[in-house]
Amino acid sequence: MSSPLARPRALAVRRLFSPGLLFALPFLALFAVFMLWPLGQGLWMSVTDASLSAHAPSFIGADNFTEAFKDAEMWRALGHTVWFTAISTVPLVVVALGMALLVHTGLPGQWVWRLAFFAPYLLPVGVVGLLWLWLYQPDLGLYNHLLDKLGLGRLAWLSDESVAMWAIALTTLWWTVGFNFLLYLAALQSIPDPLYEAAAIDGAGAWRRLWSITLPQLSRITLVITVLQILASLKVFDQVYLLTKGGPNNSTRPVVEYVYDVGFTGYRLGYASAISYIFFALVVLASAVQFAVLRRREK
Amino acid sequence: MTGTPVPVGRPALTRRRALTAALAAGASVLGAGALSGCGSAPAADESTVRLWDPFSGADGGLFDDMARTARPDMPGTRIERTVLEWGTPYYTKLAMASAGGRGPDVAIAHMSRLAGYAPTGLVDPWDLDLLAEFGVRQGDYADAVWSRTRYKDATYAVPLDTHPFIVFFHPEPVKKAGLLTKDGTLDADAFSSPKRFLAASRELAKASGRQGIAFGYANDTAQGWRLFYGLYRQTGGAFTLPPGGPAEVDPDRMAEVIAFMAELVGDRANPKRLDYPAGIASFTNRQTAMILSGEWELGTFRAADKDVGAAPMPTVFGTPAVYADSHSFVLPHRDHPDEEHRRRTHRTVAALLKAGQIWAGAGHIPAYGPITRTRAYAGLLPQAHYKSAQDHVVLDPSVWFAGAGSDFQNAMSQVLQQALLNGLSPDRAARAMVRRLDTFLAKPSPA
Numbered sequence: 001m002s003s004p005l006a007r008p009r010a011l012a013v014r015r016l017f018s019p020g021l022l023f024a025l026p027f028l029a030l031f032a033v034f035m036l037w038p039l040g041q042g043l044w045m046s047v048t049d050a051s052l053s054a055h056a057p058s059f060i061g062a063d064n065f066t067e068a069f070k071d072a073e074m075w076r077a078l079g080h081t082v083w084f085t086a087i088s089t090v091p092l093v094v095v096a097l098g099m100a101l102l103v104h105t106g107l108p109g110q111w112v113w114r115l116a117f118f119a120p121y122l123l124p125v126g127v128v129g130l131l132w133l134w135l136y137q138p139d140l141g142l143y144n145h146l147l148d149k150l151g152l153g154r155l156a157w158l159s160d161e162s163v164a165m166w167a168i169a170l171t172t173l174w175w176t177v178g179f180n181f182l183l184y185l186a187a188l189q190s191i192p193d194p195l196y197e198a199a200a201i202d203g204a205g206a207w208r209r210l211w212s213i214t215l216p217q218l219s220r221i222t223l224v225i226t227v228l229q230i231l232a233s234l235k236v237f238d239q240v241y242l243l244t245k246g247g248p249n250n251s252t253r254p255v256v257e258y259v260y261d262v263g264f265t266g267y268r269l270g271y272a273s274a275i276s277y278i279f280f281a282l283v284v285l286a287s288a289v290q291f292a293v294l295r296r297r298e299k
Numbered sequence: 300m301t302g303t304p305v306p307v308g309r310p311a312l313t314r315r316r317a318l319t320a321a322l323a324a325g326a327s328v329l330g331a332g333a334l335s336g337c338g339s340a341p342a343a344d345e346s347t348v349r350l351w352d353p354f355s356g357a358d359g360g361l362f363d364d365m366a367r368t369a370r371p372d373m374p375g376t377r378i379e380r381t382v383l384e385w386g387t388p389y390y391t392k393l394a395m396a397s398a399g400g401r402g403p404d405v406a407i408a409h410m411s412r413l414a415g416y417a418p419t420g421l422v423d424p425w426d427l428d429l430l431a432e433f434g435v436r437q438g439d440y441a442d443a444v445w446s447r448t449r450y451k452d453a454t455y456a457v458p459l460d461t462h463p464f465i466v467f468f469h470p471e472p473v474k475k476a477g478l479l480t481k482d483g484t485l486d487a488d489a490f491s492s493p494k495r496f497l498a499a500s501r502e503l504a505k506a507s508g509r510q511g512i513a514f515g516y517a518n519d520t521a522q523g524w525r526l527f528y529g530l531y532r533q534t535g536g537a538f539t540l541p542p543g544g545p546a547e548v549d550p551d552r553m554a555e556v557i558a559f560m561a562e563l564v565g566d567r568a569n570p571k572r573l574d575y576p577a578g579i580a581s582f583t584n585r586q587t588a589m590i591l592s593g594e595w596e597l598g599t600f601r602a603a604d605k606d607v608g609a610a611p612m613p614t615v616f617g618t619p620a621v622y623a624d625s626h627s628f629v630l631p632h633r634d635h636p637d638e639e640h641r642r643r644t645h646r647t648v649a650a651l652l653k654a655g656q657i658w659a660g661a662g663h664i665p666a667y668g669p670i671t672r673t674r675a676y677a678g679l680l681p682q683a684h685y686k687s688a689q690d691h692v693v694l695d696p697s698v699w700f701a702g703a704g705s706d707f708q709n710a711m712s713q714v715l716q717q718a719l720l721n722g723l724s725p726d727r728a729a730r731a732m733v734r735r736l737d738t739f740l741a742k743p744s745p746a
Contacts, residue, residue: 051745052394054420054632067742159518248518249713264391265706267419267745 046273052263057270064274074275076250077258078282080165084240084254085233088169092229093222095173096180101214103181104188114185121178129242132171133158136243158244161251168240168252175239176232180225187221188214223297227290234283255279345640347377348647351393352407353385357598358661365657372650376643387704393631397421402631404644410447410456410625411695411702417450418699418746423630424453429642433649439668443692444625456627457648458666460658463623463688464525464593467600467681468608469507472588476506483608484684490613493559497566503588504568511568513587515578516712516719522575523560523715524708526591529612529622530556532693540698544740546733552616553729557718559615564719572720594685597662609681611688623692624703625666664689699744710735 046064050057068074103113120128135142136157144154157167191214199209237256240246246253246261253261255275263272354362359382366378381403383389390412396402398421408416416422430436437445440458448456466485473479478486478499490496500511516522531538534556536549564571570581582590583603590600591612600607612621628648630641655665656675659682665671666689677683695701701708711732718728 049743049745051419052391052398052421053745054398055746249716261706265387265704266700266742267394267415268742269745 042273042276045270046277048270049268050270050273052267052269060270064271065278067271068274068278073250074255074258074278077253077255078279080252081234081236081254081256081279084165084169084236084252085230087166088172088233088236089226089229091169091173092177092180092233093226096177096184096225097218097222099177099181100184100188101210103185117181118178120175123175125175125238125242128171128175129239132167132174132239133243136167159248161248164244164248164252168236168243171239171243172233172236180229183221183225184218187218191217220297223294227287227294230286230290231283234286344377346375346643347379348405348640348644349379349381349403350405350407351381351383351396351403353383353389354407355382355385358595361657361661365651365654368654368657369647369650372653373643373647376647378647385704390704394419394421397631400632400634402633404630404640405628405648406631407459407626408456408629409703410444410458410627412705413447413450413456413627413629413702414697415699415702415705415745416629417455418744420746421632422455423632423636424455425457425630426641426645427454429645430457430649433646435649435652435667440666441668441689441692443690444666447625447694447697448627456625456629457652458625458627459652459655460663460666461623461625461689461692462593462595462663463611463621463685463692464529464591465612465621465685465688466589466591466610467582467596468589468610469582469585469604470606470608472503472507473608476502476588478502485608485610485613487610487613490615493555493562493615496559496613496615497562497568500563500566500589501568507585507588509585510570510581510587511566511589512563513570513573513578513581513590514564515573515575515581515590515592516564517572517574517577517716519575520709520712521703523712523719525593525622526560527556527711527715528695529620529693530559530615532620532622533614533616533618535616535618538696540696540736540740542698542740542744544737546736546740548733548736550726550729550733553732554725556616557715557725557728560715561719561725594662594664597682607681609685611685611691619691620693621688621691623688624694625692626663627666698739699746700739700742707739710739 045057047059047061048057049060049063099113099117103110103117107113123131138144138154138156138159141157143157147154155163158164195213195217196209199213204212235256236254237260240252240254241257241260244252246257256279259272259275259279262275263269266272352362362380366380383392390408393402393406393408394416408422413422427437435457441461444458444461448454448458468485470479470483473485476499478489480486488495489499502511504511514522514526516526528538531553534549534552536552537547539547541547563569564573570577570587573581578590578592579596579599581587582592583600585604592600594609597607597609614620628651630644652665652667653669655667655670656673659665659670659676659679662682664682664686665676670676671686671689676686695703695705695708700706714723714728714731714735717723717731718725723731
């Protein structure tokens with residue numbers, strides 16, 4: 001196998017770079033400029049008193065971090081992020097599985113279902129925000145209209161502290177469940193038919209086949225979906241910002257929005273960077289735990 | 300993005316909205332009347348003064364009229380407006396542009412934000428001699444307003460207006476309740492103590508056959524604070540905020556004010572649980588005889604009742620004080636300002652100030668004295684009736700974290716809302732406010 005680089009004048013280059021590295025160079029360059037450099041820059045900012053002002057930042061050591069650890073509002077925002085992750089991840093996995101099973105069992109009109117379940121995922125967040133703001137309108141929104149029809153009390157969907165986060169989770173479910181649904185559908189279609197045939201010969205009914213073959217076969221993809229979903233939910237910001245701006249009384253403000261508020265409203269870029277890094281550590285920790293679990297299962 | 304391992308949805312909404320707002324609504328070139336794009340590089344064109352402002356809607360139209368009227372006073376100068384959406388991000392954009400030295404030539408900012416701006420070096424001081432040359436002097440301004448423009452012996456803001464928090468009323472029910480004086484102004488005596496104020500609200504409810512006084516504050520990021528701070532300053536209580544803390548305030552008087560506010564919105568005579576738009580609606584639909592509101596709603600109220608009356612916030616706690624803010628002109632920082640262009644900018648601002656009569660149409664009190672002393676202004680009703688508010692204005696505390704669109708106002712309003720809506724006792728609310736104040740003070744200033 002001779003690579004196109006195996007020409008005399010490229011020999012020197014070839015010693016330095018393997019072809020693989022050459023192919024990866026454009027990506028690596030972009031990665032360095034748009035990921036590594038800002039990461040480093042952010043880390044540097046987090047140990048300075050950098051701000052949106054005309055003054056040069058100066059090094060202040062771990063001051064930002066000690067302040068952050070004492071900052072009740074930061075812990076509260078972190079708590080909201082974790083809480084949102086908890087109440088959004090479970091339905092986003094379970095509902096996606098339910099949808100995929102329904103479609104897979106061969107409901108008539110396959111493509112309609114697939115499109116209907118996946119379509120919301122294609123909408124930009126701005127559209128989703130506007131749409132659901134109308135749906136949640138206390139006086140003329142569809143949901144309160146339905147509650148009225150059912151004879152139930154109206155809800156202040158986005159202005160009641162005990163309801164707002166659930167409303168955001170509901171919006172998120174509708175918007176993004178389609179992606180997980182597709183992953184499940186693909187996994188379902190790759191379960192080998194002989195397994196089902198053998199089970200049928202042994203006299204297993206539909207429920208038996210579901211419990212003993214389908215779900216165990218899906219356990220790996222479930223784990224993958226859960227991992228991806230937790231990481232995605234931790235990063236929540238845009239739908240909260242559009243629906244409640246973090247209110248009422250900051251009760252839905254996730255940590256990402258707190259970073260935004262501290263940095264861009266309060267101009268304290270250094271402190272905002274420090275909080276970002278604390279959050280980053282949390283995400284890394286969550287990922288590490290998940291990968292450890294994944295690897296244990298592989299064995 | 301949630302639920303997405305791959306970034307699919309484009310979180311470009313805010314950027315796009317800002318662009319749309321800037322390009323569609325703003326970027327109109329007055330003076331020449333032609334439309335041109337808005338770059339944020341220093342003006343390529345000598346004769347163009349680039350201005351950023353948050354005036355959309357009716358205010359935006361009036362500002363355009365004002366610029367047109369000012370044209371003879373600034374021959375050869377074109378103003379290029381960029382209208383940005385008003386709100387917290389407005390100040391973020393202004394700060395970012397200024398920090399990079401790529402801001403506009405001049406911008407509108409709330410005076411209450413100056414304490415956060417001037418020390419950070421984001422804005423440059425005005426040249427008072429230049430302004431005087433174009434006919435604008437310190438003596439043309441109310442002391443209460445001018446004193447806030449200063450930082451370290453320099454003037455960093457030139458006020459365009461003051462916009463106080465006042466009362467609007469429908470004349471008939473107020474007259475029927477016997478609360479109007481002979482010349483058609485509000486009888487301030489009838490509101491001169493918490494007890495009297497509450498009694499007056501019941502009289503108004505009786506006279507209107509519906510309800511007395513509206514105040515929309517629920518879920519609002521500023522309204523609760525606006526009313527509270529104006530009233531608190533009437534008690535003569537201290538509100539000193541030294542860097543690092545603790546706050547030097549009087550919790551007993553704070554509690555007294557909070558108790559009054561809670562009684563007012565909790566009284567059977569007045570509507571409960573109003574948010575901002577509901578407050579406006581209850582007054583324009585004549586469900587209430589009176590509303591506590593910023594004067595910037597004048598246009599809305601007048602459309603609903605052409606005879607709508609207004610008065611400064613009555614003195615309920617002894618010392619006259621009216622909560623207000625002020626739109627003022629600031630000079631975004633330049634490392635090497637162009638002398639000639641700076642001169643042109645000063646001239647432009649002076650010309651705009653002299654066309655302030657038009658701005659009064661929006662309800663705002665022009666800050667430039669020669670305007671409010673004219674007969675034309677005296678003939679503007681109800682504006683002339685609350686002009687006296689500017690002699691007793693109190694702006695937000697002069698600290699970096701306070702001011703219009705700040706997190707601080709929101710934090711205070713949230714505590715107040717718990718007292719007004721959810722039954723938190725006034726003294727506990729006062730203590731909670733002091734705790735939040737101390738938290739803000741403990742944070743280092745970004746300057």
